[in-house]
Amino acid sequence: MEDRFAGIREFVLAVDKGSFTAAATQLGVTGSAVGKSISRLEARLGVQLLHRTTRRIDLTHAGEAYLASCRSIMEELDQAESWLATGSREPRGRLRIDLPTTFGRRHIVPALLALGVRHPQLDLSVSLRDRAVDMVAEGIDMAVRIGALGDHPDLVARRLGAQQLVICAAPGYLARRGEPTTPADLAHHDCLTGWGRGARPSWLLKNEHGAFERREVRARHELTDGDALLDACLAGCGLAQLPTWLAGEALRCGALVQVLRPLSGAVMPIHILWQKTWHLQPRVRVAVEALAELAAKRTDIFDPAASGT
The missing domain is CATH 1.10.10.10 (Winged helix-like DNA-binding domain superfamily/Winged helix DNA-binding domain)
Incomplete structure (x- = not known):
């Protein structure tokens, strides 16, 4: 044989x-x-x-x-x-996990580092990037994804929560440029957007049928990092469409003001994914459990209805 x-x-x-x-x-x-x-x-x-x-x-x-x-x-x-040999299911070995850049750095990495402290034999390899990767080909054990998932028969997904997108600006910017009230008004405003290769700048806005669709906007500044996008918005550089977990504190304290409320508010799911195997490895299991526990405790991050924005 x-x-x-x-x-x-x-x-x-x-x-x-x-x-x-x-x-x-x-x-x-x-x-x-x-x-x-x-x-x-x-x-x-x-x-x-x-x-x-x-x-x-x-x-x-x-x-x-x-x-x-x-x-x-x-x-x-x-x-x-x-x-x-030991009869122990203590997680050990290297856990390779891929995360969205800003969301991962702010909210997931701290939970993973705490997990590493609790389990001394668990080693972490964390990548932060805002693009989908082939988890199987790149040997990624787990990933956190924001947005709709495609069909991936080799992966298992568990929903952690969702993020809500809002359009906002600094009060100083609105005092100078006025507040947009229709999508057409965006053509006369400085829009701050993410930067994607080959993709035209766009935001998710509600159409006349009540469904969310991508609408192109005129990008004044493009920044790939969410924290940099927030900083630009706080500095009065223009309008930005931001998730509530990123802009929530600034909105609550008045540093930012939400605009175009009837047209914004798109909700995007947040999932954790891992490779489908005949059994769930202990190092993957404890990480899934830790992130599920984090999502249950931090409804301000993972539940748009609880964000208070």
Whole structure:
């Protein structure tokens, strides 16, 4: 019977160590044996995993994707063996999680760091970016996503809450430029927006049928970071469409004023996603539970109806 795991350990070690020789030293075999094992693995898969030269080895595109899956499998096996040996379901190993930049930095990262303090054997790798990633291909264990989810059969999703979008401006800006009352008025205002490659600046506004749709706006300033967008709005640089978890405090204290109320207020769901496996790894389970607990406690962040804006 064909051994489907043959060559995987050699492949991962060769990449980690940077050469067949270094991998062979750790495994107690020859460099030639490591190279042949990886060659047999490539032949079985029908793809080239490594570019080989006399001085170095480099991953191919297929090799990068396969390496992420191999690491996940090896970590899961290590954790299963540890649990069997100790009888403990204490989370351990590295948790790789991808978060939206501003929301993640403000609200999710502190909860994850507290989780790491409670579980000393749990290590974190956190990426902050405002674009969707292929979790399976990049070896991401968990992700938090804001907005509608597509169809991802390899992932499990749990709703944490939602965010509401409001359009606001500093009182000083409105005193200078007046308050918009219709979508057409936005053409005569300085709008502050996010910055997306190839995407025209737009906001979610309610149409004549009561449904929310994207409407292009004239962007005076484009900023990819939510905190920078908030700062620009507070400084009187223009109008901005911001989530209540970001603008709520400024709205409550009067530093910002909400405008176009009848046309704004779009709600976007917030989910946590993780890879579908035959069992939920302890390190993923405790993180899911921690974020679900955070969402239940912080309704001001995860429940627009409780934001008071």
